[in-house]
Amino acid sequence: MAQANLKEQLVDAATDLFHRQGYNATSVDDIVRGAHVPKGSFYNHFESKEALGLEVVRRYAASTPLDLLAEPDVPALDRLRAHLERMVERTVGWGVGRGCVLGNFATELASQSPVITAAVRDSFAAWADALAPVIAELPGQHDPQAVADYIVNGLEGAYARAKVIGDRRPLDQFLAVTFATVLR
Amino acid sequence: MAQANLKEQLVDAATDLFHRQGYNATSVDDIVRGAHVPKGSFYNHFESKEALGLEVVRRYAASTPLDLLAEPDVPALDRLRAHLERMVERTVGWGVGRGCVLGNFATELASQSPVITAAVRDSFAAWADALAPVIAELPGQHDPQAVADYIVNGLEGAYARAKVIGDRRPLDQFLAVTFATVLR
Numbered sequence: 001m002a003q004a005n006l007k008e009q010l011v012d013a014a015t016d017l018f019h020r021q022g023y024n025a026t027s028v029d030d031i032v033r034g035a036h037v038p039k040g041s042f043y044n045h046f047e048s049k050e051a052l053g054l055e056v057v058r059r060y061a062a063s064t065p066l067d068l069l070a071e072p073d074v075p076a077l078d079r080l081r082a083h084l085e086r087m088v089e090r091t092v093g094w095g096v097g098r099g100c101v102l103g104n105f106a107t108e109l110a111s112q113s114p115v116i117t118a119a120v121r122d123s124f125a126a127w128a129d130a131l132a133p134v135i136a137e138l139p140g141q142h143d144p145q146a147v148a149d150y151i152v153n154g155l156e157g158a159y160a161r162a163k164v165i166g167d168r169r170p171l172d173q174f175l176a177v178t179f180a181t182v183l184r
Numbered sequence: 185m186a187q188a189n190l191k192e193q194l195v196d197a198a199t200d201l202f203h204r205q206g207y208n209a210t211s212v213d214d215i216v217r218g219a220h221v222p223k224g225s226f227y228n229h230f231e232s233k234e235a236l237g238l239e240v241v242r243r244y245a246a247s248t249p250l251d252l253l254a255e256p257d258v259p260a261l262d263r264l265r266a267h268l269e270r271m272v273e274r275t276v277g278w279g280v281g282r283g284c285v286l287g288n289f290a291t292e293l294a295s296q297s298p299v300i301t302a303a304v305r306d307s308f309a310a311w312a313d314a315l316a317p318v319i320a321e322l323p324g325q326h327d328p329q330a331v332a333d334y335i336v337n338g339l340e341g342a343y344a345r346a347k348v349i350g351d352r353r354p355l356d357q358f359l360a361v362t363f364a365t366v367l368r
Contacts, residue, residue, distance in 0.1 A: 021295045024208035099291055103344055107288045110281060110347040111205045121348040143361075149345070150338070150361040153354055157341025160287055161333070163294040164305040170337055177327075177334040182365045 007045045009035040015056045019098045023053060023108055023116075053105070053116050060101045061123035065090065066130045076137035080183055081175075083131075087155060088171045096162040096171070103156040128152045138183065147182060154178065191229045193219040199240045203282045207237060207292055207300075237289070237300050244285045245307035249274065250314045260321035264367055265359075267315075271339060272355045280346040280355070287340040312336045322367065331366060338362065 013034035017026040028049055032039045046052040068082040091100060102120050109116050128148040135151075136144035158174035197218035201210040212233055216223045230236040252266040275284060286304050293300050312332040319335075320328035342358035 022208070022292055024206065024292075025296055097294055099294070103341075104291045106344045106348045107283055107291045108206055108208075110283070110350075112209055117348050124345060124348065142364075146357045146361055149354060149357055150342075153341035153345045153358065154334070154338040155341070156344055157287075157337035157339070158334075160290045160340055160344070161308060161337045164290045164301050164308065166294075170333060173330045173333055174337065177330055177366065180326075182361065 006035075006037050006041050009037055010042065010045055010052065011055055011059065014052050015060065015101070018053065018056055019094070019101050019104070022104060023049075024112075050113055050115060053109075053113065054119055056101065057105060057116060057119040057123060061119070061126065064123075064127055066127075069130055069134050076134050077179075077183065080131070080134055081179060084151070084155065084175060084178070088168070088175060091159060091162075092168050092171065096159075096168050097166055099159045099163040100156060103159050106156070107160075124152055124156075135183065150182065151178065190219075190221050190225050193221055194226065194229055194236060195239055195243065198236050199244065199285070202237065202240055203278070203285050203288070206288060207233075208296075234297055234299060237293075237297065238303055240285065241289060241300060241303040241307060245303070245310065248307075248311055250311075253314055253318050260318050261363075261367060263318055264315070265363060268335070268339065268359060268362070272352070272359060275343060275346075276352050276355065280343075280352050281350055283343045283347040284340060287343050290340070291344075308336055308340075319367065334366065335362065 010031060014026070014031045017030055017034055026049075028042055029039065031049075031052070032042050046055070065083065065086050068086060069079050071079055071082070074082070091098070102123055105116055105120050106124075109120075128145070128151075131148035131151060132144045135141050135147050141147060155171075155174055158170040161170035162168055194215060198210070198215045201214055201218055210233075212226055213223070215233075215236070216226050230239070249267065249270050252270060253263050255263055255266070258266070275282070286307055289300055289304050290308075293304075312329070312335075315332035315335060316328045319325050319331050325331060339355075339358055342354040345354040346352055
């Protein structure tokens with residue numbers, strides 16, 4: 001029980017630190033300090049910082065709020081809008097300066113950690129796969145899978161832009177332009 | 185003359201290393217080794233790794249191929265397509281695993297280096313400002329500036345996705361969906 005709690009504390013602290021300052025700028029020392037656990041306990045739970053990074057990606061991806069895409073009796077366009085608005089508000093709630101853990105790791109770690117990069121790649125694909133059948137319900141969508149990928153990538157790009165500006169405007173623009181042109 | 189060459193060698197080596205493996209994963213030692221210059225000479229030319237990072241952003245942004253946007257006697261849509269296709273081919277030529285220096289620094293350094301982040305922010309804005317008047321020439325574009333930002337952010341997101349997949353497909357999808365929906 002205490003062991004499980006220590007592991008949770010490490011994952012929570014690492015998620016917060018990786019999200020806030022990035023993977024390479026966060027040391028195992030920072031994580032054990034943030035988790036308020038003795039340093040020696042880290043390697044009882046994780047083989048390496050990379051193994052913990054992989055766990056952070058898995059949990060973050062699993063927390064993607066996909067439920068609004070499957071809401072019964074709601075038109076496809078409204079489900080897409082509700083889902084994407086929640087994605088935006090979630091990030092704004094954390095602070096736009098943090099961006100998205102998946103997008104941050106995508107650019108920071110692609111050349112460095114094949115195992116984390118594969119998890120990020122699969123997480124983006126799973127998200128797009130959840131969007132595609134809803135997009136397919138809209139009239140005149142000839143390639144719902146390509147459009148789903150376009151939406152995922154576009155929102156990730158908007159997160160990065162919001163991060164450098166320190167303002168939610170790119171996220172609101174993403175929603176406005178997407179629903180005026182790509183999804184309608 | 186020899187001094188100027190050493191400085192150029194440092195900028196070239198840093199651009200290559202930052203682009204390939206990121207900012208935090210690259211040390212001053214890596215850069216002087218890559219540049220084949222004595223370590224002592226680094227601080228004759230740059231106050232810090234951050235000062236060199238800023239120079240890399242400035243040169244990279246200045247190399248953005250904007251000329252095709254101003255080509256005379258070419259319809260606006262064709263100028264936009266030529267420009268965005270060249271942006272894609274340039275990145276494919278470097279290797280999609282490298283992504284875009286601006287996008288990589290946006291996510292990696294926003295919480296770490298205000299000075300580099302400001303340069304990245306201004307570079308994205310300048311690029312969008314070059315796109316907006318061309319987009320304004322298209323019929324029915326109600327907010328050319330918002331669409332210009334959307335295109336910049338969308339291509340950055342596609343670069344990140346191509347990076348994790350290790351394949352140009354997100355870039356080709358970006359062009360296909362953009363010119364089927366947003367720009368037409």
